[in-house]
Amino acid sequence: MKNSFSKAVFSFKTKFVDPKLEELNRRTAANLQTEDLSDLNLKKRKALVNHAFTHSEFYKRKYQKFDFSEAGVSNDDFLKLPPLTREELRENFSDIKTKNVSESDHRKASTSGSTGFPISVLHDRRHPETPIRWRILDWWGIEPWENQAFVYRYKRPFLKRLRNSLLWWPTKRIFLAAADLNEEKLNKFVRAFNRIKPTLLQGYVDVIFEFALYLLDNNIKIHPPKMVWVTSAPLFEEQRKLMEKAFGAPVCDQYGNTEILLIAAECPEQNGLHIMQDTVHIEFVDENNQLVPANTNGKILLTDLTNYAFPLIRYEIGDEGKYLDHSCTCGIPLPLMDNVRGRQSMNIQTPSGLRIRGEHLMAMFNEYMTAFKEIQLRQETDYSVCINYVPRIAHKEAKDAAQKMVQMLKKRSRSEIEIKCNKIEHIERKTTKTPLIVSYLG
Template identity: 70%
Template sequence: MQNKFSKLLFSIKTKILSPKIVGLYQKSNENLIQRDLDGLNFKKRQELFKHAIKYSDFYKKKYAHLDFSNIELATNDDFLKIPPLTRDELRLNFEDIKSSNVNLNKCRKASTSGSTGPSVSVLHDKRHPETPIRWRILNWWGIEPWENQAFIYRFKKPLWERIANSIMWWPTKRVFLAAANPSSKQLATFVKTFNKIKPTLLQGYVDVVFEFALYLLDNKIKIHPPKMVWVTSAPLFEEQRQLMEKAFGAPVCDQYGNTEIMLIAAECPEQNGLHIMQDTVHIEFVDANNQPVPANTSGKVLLTDLTNFAFPLIRYEIGDEGKYLDRKCACGRSLPLMDNIKGRQSKQIVTPSGLQIKGEHLMAMFDGHMKLFREIQLQQQQDYSVCIFYVPRKAEKTGVEIDAMVHLLKQRARFEITVRHEKVEHVTRVGKKSPFIISDL
């Protein structure tokens, strides 16, 4: 009865207060029925390119040398001639990138935390919110937007924001845990409320959700299983996934998104890779010359937001690496697949000879050793030495595992660098995140 009432009231409130979101959600589902998603994607790129040249001073200058810049993209080969937008360009040209014909009241400014380098800012186009794509992903997992949900954030939200959130979502219930050093009482209260409202979704940053999972396992605490656990904002170790699924009694959904472009790709229940939201974002995996690499081959990521006309992001080189998957998903959805991002904007470990050890390779190397640790962080000093800072989950066997990780890193670095380890209570935070690699080089 409660669920029916929540659904009815949610539907009425949404149609009255946010009718556009309902329309966009319906349109997004219609997009997936189309046979020619590639054609839809390219048409949107054409429109965005034409808009950027007309209304953005930055792109007018950047694309002035292109022989087709005064007309439009005719083919995908034309699109591949467009020079990528670098993070430095984004950071230094915020005002010029903005579209001159967009009312700033229709925008929302967002800035990165700075965990992967100097912070950059963008404008999100509120005319095209992320909510319809979020609902799409939740629907894959059998979760409806009017069902109760739980969230774990690193910091506590302001009181006014919590009150506004409760009013906006009533009678749907939402419970929040601020995971920055929560007390035993706060954890117990969260668990009690969680089991009372029985949320179908638990969402949060990978590291804080993992911490909560370890708290449950270490204290043999059971919670009502949600339908899905949605983790964001950092690469996911497979051992972390396994422990979280054990603690929550629910599958863990990995997704790829960032501050600049919120929802890019996400897993469905088949967990056979991440489905790319091809109707709202264009993603490329390219080589050093910004040309496509074959499927199943790693390349740097270029992103084009197909919905943001207030602040165009075209072939944006975000600093990640990933790859297309040439297989089809058993779920039957038409959206293409990409591999889970492992080197998300992480800095690399570098040796004096110039050898670069990517974050994704380190994650794969350490993946068999993560069950005994709450957190791991590598910090490289100016003399190239590396310290592996770790927060142990349990004291026993930790020394053996961390020694093994030190040896693996030394071996991978061809013994060119000094590697040591140090136990800490917390790894270094940058903004709201805990970077896997911090480098002073």
């Protein structure tokens, strides 16, 4: 009965209070019925490039050597466009912004700076990510009017929480701030969780993992949601297993970032992440920005097909990943990519130039992750590495696991660098994220 009332209120709000969102949601759903999503994707890229070249001072300069025909940019032409770097984005914010978009049509968002200097972008309010979010939830049998729970790093301001409650009433949404957690806060959240029985639990990988460990270590049961949605960091498979055990629900890995919020996500088949090809274009390229074959790792270039206020075209985000050449048995007509395992900058370096990439470290360390609440590799200016860890199990067992990781990394680095491990009380955070690797090399 409660669900029926929530659905009715939600439908009324969407239809009469925000009819533009309802129309956008219908168009987004219709995109998956399109005969060829690749054609739709190219059509949107053509329109975006033309818009950026016409209305953005930055892209006028950047593309001034290109002679776009009346038919617009072809796929081959698009591949010749120089990528947008993070440095360019940071230094040309005002000029990237298009001149024909009103202030009310965009909002500013800034990265946490967990992998370097923070950068800012504008999100186009006319094309919110909400319909894509609802698409992903629908794959998992979750309706947007059902109760939901979130674990964030920091507590949201009171006015923002009040506005959110009023906006979603009578749907209930509960939030746990993971900073300065204590047993009282956790138990209060558990009681609220079991009272409202949310169908979705969502948060950063590390904070959801921390919550899962608390439940397991204290033998606490919660009402199982339909799905646990994690994002903003690479997901160790051992972490996934522990989360699914703690929550009694499958874990959905999603790829997104501050610049482009929803890029790809898993369906219940978990054969890889479905790329939102109708709203984002993703390329996997080599060091010369040439496309790499499927199943081959490459740096990621992103194009937001919906952001006309602040165009991001072939944006070199700093992540690495790869296309998958198989189709998913779920029948969703969206291409697949592998789970993103790390950033280009997320690697360990040796004096001889050897780079041990984050995805390789994740594969090496995966079986030991159950021994730790948190772990982080810190590389100093002299190339030495310290594996800082917060133990979950008995200290000796955790120390033994850390020592094994030290030996594995020594072997992988050809003993070029000094490696040690160190038990700590908690991982220091300067941002909302907790990167696996912190490097102080220049």
